[in-house]
Amino acid sequence: MKKTFAALLSAAVILTGALTAEAKVTLKVANSGPDVPANRTVCAADVYADYVKKATNGELELVFYHGGKLGGEAEAMEGIQMGTIDMGTLTSGPAANFFPQTMVFDIPYLISSNAAGWEFYKSDFIAKLREDFCKKTGMRILAIAEHGYRHFTSNKAELKTPADFKALKMRVMENPAHMAMTKGLGATPTPISYGELYMALQQGVADGMECPIANIHDHKFYEVQKSMVLDGHLYGPLLIMINNDKFEGLSKPMQEALIKGADLFCTVHAGITAVGDAAALKTMSDKGMKIYQPTAEEQKQYRASAQPAALEVISKKAGKEYVEGAVKAADEAAAKVAGKEQQILEACMKEAQDLVKAARGN
Numbered sequence: 240m241k242k243t244f245a246a247l248l249s250a251a252v253i254l255t256g257a258l259t260a261e262a263k264v265t266l267k268v269a270n271s272g273p274d275v276p277a278n279r280t281v282c283a284a285d286v287y288a289d290y291v292k293k294a295t296n297g298e299l300e301l302v303f304y305h306g307g308k309l310g311g312e313a314e315a316m317e318g319i320q321m322g323t324i325d326m327g328t329l330t331s332g333p334a335a336n337f338f339p340q341t342m343v344f345d346i347p348y349l350i351s352s353n354a355a356g357w358e359f360y361k362s363d364f365i366a367k368l369r370e371d372f373c374k375k376t377g378m379r380i381l382a383i384a385e386h387g388y389r390h391f392t393s394n395k396a397e398l399k400t401p402a403d404f405k406a407l408k409m410r411v412m413e414n415p416a417h418m419a420m421t422k423g424l425g426a427t428p429t430p431i432s433y434g435e436l437y438m439a440l441q442q443g444v445a446d447g448m449e450c451p452i453a454n455i456h457d458h459k460f461y462e463v464q465k466s467m468v469l470d471g472h473l474y475g476p477l478l479i480m481i482n483n484d485k486f487e488g489l490s491k492p493m494q495e496a497l498i499k500g501a502d503l504f505c506t507v508h509a510g511i512t513a514v515g516d517a518a519a520l521k522t523m524s525d526k527g528m529k530i531y532q533p534t535a536e537e538q539k540q541y542r543a544s545a546q547p548a549a550l551e552v553i554s555k556k557a558g559k560e561y562v563e564g565a566v567k568a569a570d571e572a573a574a575k576v577a578g579k580e581q582q583i584l585e586a587c588m589k590e591a592q593d594l595v596k597a598a599r600g601n
Contacts, residue, residue: 268327270284271312283328299489319481345553346416347420347545348542351569353509358571359569381481384479387451392448392464399533401424401425405425409424410430410440417473417549431445437458437460452515457519467529
């Protein structure tokens with residue numbers, strides 16, 4: 240009898256251990272950004288993974304594959320939809336192929352400040368977009384992080400107002416809305432592959448280009464561009480996505496950890512972006528690049544010049560209702576943070592750096 244009891248007890252221990260092991264879940268997360276510790280997405284990913292692991296007592300683990308190790312963004316998004324990849328932190332570019340309404344993120348001069356952008360991403364309009372996106376694609380957007388503003392640069396005219404864009408050959412992505420925006424500013428849109436862009440600018444194939452500050456700095460475009468205007472014509476999102484069947488199959492505590500952790504990811508991504516942009520702008524200015532911040536009146540000129548043609552293009556794809564909803568939600572977000580933008584930005588920068596230090600144990 241003793242041997243039988245001992246055998247049963249041993250079997251119970253083994254079975255309990257097996258069940259515990261089976262209860263643990265590991266999710267593969269695709270990211271196309273560089274696999275560098277200082278990179279903003281890597282910083283945010285470390286905080287996210289650390290939070291989820293602690294919040295679930297180690298039962299849920301996020302493993303990030305940076306540097307496009309799980310494929311390009313379009314490929315990764317397809318993988319998430321099919322369930323061969325669990326999650327991703329991806330830009331909205333490929334999303335329009337799955338759900339055209341995400342083209343509202345391409346409305347030029349939609350977001351007036353970082354703080355307004357964060358409010359916009361938390362708006363009822365975006366909540367509805369996320370719900371519709373999930374129903375149509377089978378992919379759930381857990382949260383939306385700031386991927387950053389895009390700005391114009393030039394090697395000819397010093398860019399300050401839309402009048403300075405006249406007749407410039409401006410490199411833009413081969414996106415109908417982006418090209419319409421550039422024409423509205425008076426420039427000639429000139430699509431060139433990103434890998435060939437530095438040489439094209441150096442040889443005068445294009446007079447200027449548009450990119451986020453981090454790209455302009457990291458790829459040393461300031462060496463072949465004399466000026467930059469901080470017009471912020473596009474404010475890009477980074478979508479934190481998960482296969483919805485995978486999400487629904489998780490326990491409630493795991494789901495809650497993923498959602499709350501995604502919010503922390505957004506804070507860190509935005510704050511580290513701001514810290515990096517400030518440092519990059521100083522470096523480029525010290526190296527001789529002329530950097531201009533438009534006045535509020537000049538910013539209105541940009542919006543009036545570029546928005547109408549782009550709205551027409553986007554409305555045909557995304558629908559007038561979605562476009563009007565996005566503009567209304569963005570205006571409401573701007574009003575909500577008016578006068579507090581810098582204060583909110585500085586608080587986010589500090590919180591982001593603190594969260595990264597805590598997650599990395601330094």
